[in-house]
Amino acid sequence: MAIKKFAVACYDDEDVLFPAVKKVRNSGYKLHDVYTPFPVHGLDGALGLKETDLHVAGFIYGITGTSTAVGFMSWIFCSDWPINFGGKPHWSLPAFIPITFELTVLFAAVGMVLTFCYLNQIMPGVKKHVFHPRQTDDLFVVALEINDHTNEEEVINFLKSTNAVETSIQVAESEWWFGRWDKKEPYELA
Amino acid sequence: MHLKYESFVREPLVDGDKTYHQVTEDIISPIEKKPGRMWYVGFFFSVTLLLLGVFSVFWEVYYGIGVWGINRTVGWGWDITNFVWWVGIGHAGTLISAILLLFRQGWRTGVNRAAEAMTIFAVMCAGQFPIFHMGRVWDGFFVLPYPNGRGPLWPNFNSALLWDVFAISTYFTVSLLFWYSGLIPDFATVRDRATTKLRKRLYGLASFGWTGTAKNWQRHEALSLVLAGLSTPLVLSVHTIVSFDFATSVIPGWHTTIFPPYFVAGAIFSGFAMVQTLLIICRKILGLEDYITVGHLEAMNKVIVLTGSIVGVAYLTELFMSWYSGVLYEQDAFKWRILGPYWWSYWAMMTCNVVSPQLFWFKKLRRNIPFTFIMSIVVNIGMWFERFVIIVTSLYRDYLPGSWTYYSPTWPEIGFYVGTFGLFFTCFFLFAKYFPVIAVAEIKFVLKTSGDNYKKKMEAIDAKTTEEFKHELDHAHH
Numbered sequence: 001m002a003i004k005k006f007a008v009a010c011y012d013d014e015d016v017l018f019p020a021v022k023k024v025r026n027s028g029y030k031l032h033d034v035y036t037p038f039p040v041h042g043l044d045g046a047l048g049l050k051e052t053d054l055h056v057a058g059f060i061y062g063i064t065g066t067s068t069a070v071g072f073m074s075w076i077f078c079s080d081w082p083i084n085f086g087g088k089p090h091w092s093l094p095a096f097i098p099i100t101f102e103l104t105v106l107f108a109a110v111g112m113v114l115t116f117c118y119l120n121q122i123m124p125g126v127k128k129h130v131f132h133p134r135q136t137d138d139l140f141v142v143a144l145e146i147n148d149h150t151n152e153e154e155v156i157n158f159l160k161s162t163n164a165v166e167t168s169i170q171v172a173e174s175e176w177w178f179g180r181w182d183k184k185e186p187y188e189l190a
Numbered sequence: 191m192h193l194k195y196e197s198f199v200r201e202p203l204v205d206g207d208k209t210y211h212q213v214t215e216d217i218i219s220p221i222e223k224k225p226g227r228m229w230y231v232g233f234f235f236s237v238t239l240l241l242l243g244v245f246s247v248f249w250e251v252y253y254g255i256g257v258w259g260i261n262r263t264v265g266w267g268w269d270i271t272n273f274v275w276w277v278g279i280g281h282a283g284t285l286i287s288a289i290l291l292l293f294r295q296g297w298r299t300g301v302n303r304a305a306e307a308m309t310i311f312a313v314m315c316a317g318q319f320p321i322f323h324m325g326r327v328w329d330g331f332f333v334l335p336y337p338n339g340r341g342p343l344w345p346n347f348n349s350a351l352l353w354d355v356f357a358i359s360t361y362f363t364v365s366l367l368f369w370y371s372g373l374i375p376d377f378a379t380v381r382d383r384a385t386t387k388l389r390k391r392l393y394g395l396a397s398f399g400w401t402g403t404a405k406n407w408q409r410h411e412a413l414s415l416v417l418a419g420l421s422t423p424l425v426l427s428v429h430t431i432v433s434f435d436f437a438t439s440v441i442p443g444w445h446t447t448i449f450p451p452y453f454v455a456g457a458i459f460s461g462f463a464m465v466q467t468l469l470i471i472c473r474k475i476l477g478l479e480d481y482i483t484v485g486h487l488e489a490m491n492k493v494i495v496l497t498g499s500i501v502g503v504a505y506l507t508e509l510f511m512s513w514y515s516g517v518l519y520e521q522d523a524f525k526w527r528i529l530g531p532y533w534w535s536y537w538a539m540m541t542c543n544v545v546s547p548q549l550f551w552f553k554k555l556r557r558n559i560p561f562t563f564i565m566s567i568v569v570n571i572g573m574w575f576e577r578f579v580i581i582v583t584s585l586y587r588d589y590l591p592g593s594w595t596y597y598s599p600t601w602p603e604i605g606f607y608v609g610t611f612g613l614f615f616t617c618f619f620l621f622a623k624y625f626p627v628i629a630v631a632e633i634k635f636v637l638k639t640s641g642d643n644y645k646k647k648m649e650a651i652d653a654k655t656t657e658e659f660k661h662e663l664d665h666a667h668h
Contacts (some may be wrong), residue, residue: 037210037379038631039407047404054412058420072335073347081341085348098353098431102360105420109364113371116413117398120406122374126399136379136402138210138634181394182387 003187004174006032007144007155008131009164014040017140020162021046024142027158032143032174035135054119058112065107069100127179129172139166145174203296203640205480210634217628218380220476222389225623228475236615243609246602247322255325257602264585264597269323270435271577272607275460276316277358277432278453278573281425282461283309284365287372288421291414296640297489299632300481304472305465306369307625311617312464313362315610320354322606350434357431364424368417374400375410376626429457436580443523443584446511452504456573459497459543462490463569468618470563472627481628484557491556494569498547501576505544519589527583531596535575535583542572 007029011017017040024031025048034047044051077083078090085092117123135141142164146155152169159167171187179185204213225233250257260267283306290298324330333355335344345352377397384390400406433453436444466487473482512520527536546568550556587594621627638644651659 034404035402036404036407037214037402038375038634039411040404043404044408049405049408052405052409052412054409055416058416062420076335076344077347081344083346085346088348092348095348098427098434099347099356101423101427102353102356105364105424106360109367109417109420112413112416113367116371116409120400120409122398122400122406124395124398127394128399128401130382130401133382134211136375136382136400137214176399180391181381182391 002174005146006170007146008168009142009159010132010166011140012165016163023162030145032145035141037136057115058108061111062104062108065104069103121176125178126176128176201485202642202645205642207643213633217626217630233619236612239608239612240616242605243612246605249602259600263593263595266581268599268603269319271581273316273319274577275574276312278457278460279464280309280312281457282465284421284425288418291418297486299636300486303629304627307621309365311614315614350438353431357428361428374398376630429453442519455497455500460573462493463566466566488556491550495547495550502544526587532583535579539575539579542568
């Protein structure tokens, strides 16, 4: 939990956003984050973000599912409660394949979605500061972290020079917190 | 400037002069308005059907499975027919959202949200039938492998029926996760434009606090891609496993290796038909004709004619194999199917599934909306008869002529089936009112390459020679 001061610029097109992001990164101001209403391809590269390892996590969850299924069925049919089905071998791998496959997919999908929520810090009840109500509609928002020593006029002029359609200075919570979306936070009322 | 080139042969996926904001406005505003009269009429009619279903199920649970028309010879009747039918319908959504994503079919963006919702509701309906067919439904949890005080005694993991338990529950869970992860950003859109406190609060909860940072979107894209990759074999596995319920038995008419691909093709066939039925109504009532265009409907009709033809080939292959096998019982099973007392179900299946979809080879008919709507219902009737034919007409004349019988459903069976329609449409009406029926973020993502107005802008560029274009591009960058 940390209340910080931000300089916010809104752009109305991703074609304006890309050169603006480039200028912001070269300007020396501390970039807080960029918010877009839909996935903009190439933006992660322009921001210098690393490729996500989420799919690696998915693979690990998947093989966990595979080994859980094979291990569990093998243990039950070979050791815990062996049953003779028409003289067929106890360890009948081909018959285990459907359930093994299903559990692989189930573990991978559930694990990945939970990891996705954890990494993005999202869950029901979580609240985060929204810099502009149209950042989930048609605006592309760049938030810069500033402090009391920053010349506000200068940073706003700089953002305007990057073709922002709207700029503002906001004091807001920078992390997530638990809260209700229909209620205003103390820092918003101040 | 967007330099992704899309051929002009492809028709625009979004009609009209749309901006990003207009897309939001068009898709989200039905959620914010009071629903029309038609919605209330439809919703309360569905709830009535659902209550009828609840009563029929109550009757069956209270008096036992004997109130159904099934008997010792025909042990699987309408219940399993309806189960397979609903599961089949539940295949189109994940096919559209997963397989078509991997095949980079841009048109899926307009229809995937509603199709996936339909999938989830159809699987919910399907699940009711095997559960209540158990008879002592309060012991239903015995199918789960949990440590118990009876040994522990485990379920038989070599049984196709148990594979079904795993397949259906996995399919339901994964489809739900896939669907919901796509909904999170759209719920955030509804939340941020909400004007009432209640809406802000509820959509705030539903959106999980999504704000759309660059990193979050990067992970979202990775998640969607991997979930699509996982769902692709999953959707094929589910109906394969359902077909194993029959194919691994030794009943003449069931014991064939063609069943898995034949069932999967039939599932896609009926699923797309149900998507057509729902979307044709939805686009009209919610005014989404610009997003679910005639081009979208035509693309789905192409899938219907393809899968319908595959199903037709499978029917003929079955007939050939029963004759070619030289097995008397196989030959008789098919003879009774075609000419026996259930001849009407076989011919209804053949007409609705094989003959009538062939009309979709004509482009005029593929793009004709009333015709498509009628065909979508015809196909689903045909596919219901297919399941009825496979199940009942393989069972009613078994090895012993003394146990030959004729099966017809009783009212609790019919009421149960009607009730699942109630469940399905109740869920769908709620979805159409409270959820973004089209994936808003995904439409915005394809808008600049496939939107009507943006495609028109590309026309000028398209007319230029390569040299001219390169010259201008070089100058634009200096």
